[in-house]
Amino acid sequence: MIEFVLLDLDDTVLDFSKAEKNALKSSLLSFGLRADDEILGRYHEINILQWQRLERGELTREQVKTERYRLLFEEFNIKSVTADEMTARYEKKLAEGHYFIDGAVELLESLYKSYRLFLVSNGALAVQKSRLKSAGIEKYFEKIFISQQLGYNKPDARFFESAFGGVDGFDRENAVIIGDSLTSDILGGKNFGIKTLWFNKNGVENNSGVKPDFTVKKLCEIEKILKNL
Numbered sequence: 594m595i596e597f598v599l600l601d602l603d604d605t606v607l608d609f610s611k612a613e614k615n616a617l618k619s620s621l622l623s624f625g626l627r628a629d630d631e632i633l634g635r636y637h638e639i640n641i642l643q644w645q646r647l648e649r650g651e652l653t654r655e656q657v658k659t660e661r662y663r664l665l666f667e668e669f670n671i672k673s674v675t676a677d678e679m680t681a682r683y684e685k686k687l688a689e690g691h692y693f694i695d696g697a698v699e700l701l702e703s704l705y706k707s708y709r710l711f712l713v714s715n716g717a718l719a720v721q722k723s724r725l726k727s728a729g730i731e732k733y734f735e736k737i738f739i740s741q742q743l744g745y746n747k748p749d750a751r752f753f754e755s756a757f758g759g760v761d762g763f764d765r766e767n768a769v770i771i772g773d774s775l776t777s778d779i780l781g782g783k784n785f786g787i788k789t790l791w792f793n794k795n796g797v798e799n800n801s802g803v804k805p806d807f808t809v810k811k812l813c814e815i816e817k818i819l820k821n822l
Contacts, residue, residue, distance in 0.1 A: 596708060598709070601792075602712055603716055604773040605697075605778075606701070606712075607693060607697070612691065614633060616683055624679070625673070626674065632665070643660050648776055658717070699813070709735050715747050715777060747781035748781030748782075750784040768787040769822065770787055773791070773794065775799060789806045790806065790815065791805035791807070791808045793808050
């Protein structure tokens with residue numbers, strides 16, 4: 594029986610993709626730079642690759658935050674703004690407000706009544722704290738674990754060991770992680786030895802080699818799965 598539910602934040606509870614796009618576009622325009630679909634799309638591709646490097650331990654968080662802009666500006670020959678300047682402006686914009694994934698509030702309300710909920714995020718500490726406060730969802734979680742505080746990033750098992758080593762009565766047999774990232778959330782859950790549920794809202798094909806125990810396309814499908822575990 595499931596007792597402990599570990600929830601990712603970005604693109605699982607809060608719509609990070611939408612927030613990212615709006616913050617990036619606003620930041621680029623504030624510096625007088627182009628913010629069309631080509632540059633926004635290329636940033637997204639570069640950003641994913643840098644976060645994957647973080648997950649593999651090849652880059653630090655601070656390096657990811659600037660490297661994505663350094664590479665983007667180099668590719669588009671942008672010299673009027675530095676990567677550091679863009680990073681600061683983007684994080685300020687990203688921390689403003691929030692957007693929910695469809696069904697997220699309803700899911701939190703429902704799970705909160707039956708399970709011990711924990712938030713597990715690789716996001717930047719200051720940004721996540723601001724977005725959580727804006728969304729008003731901290732009340733649903735027994736504890737909130739952010740990688741920047743723990744010193745380890747998902748999918749490193751040490752992220753989970755550090756976080757849940759101090760949780761009273763925690764039992765891996767009765768725990769499940771729910772998240773949108775195969776390489777972060779699902780692989781992390783596998784590394785930690787708990788059940789995994791992949792939120793594949795876009796219905797993408799899984800070619801990663803990481804096999805989740807369960808997969809859903811909508812958040813409303815999750816509760817039924819948990820009840821049957």
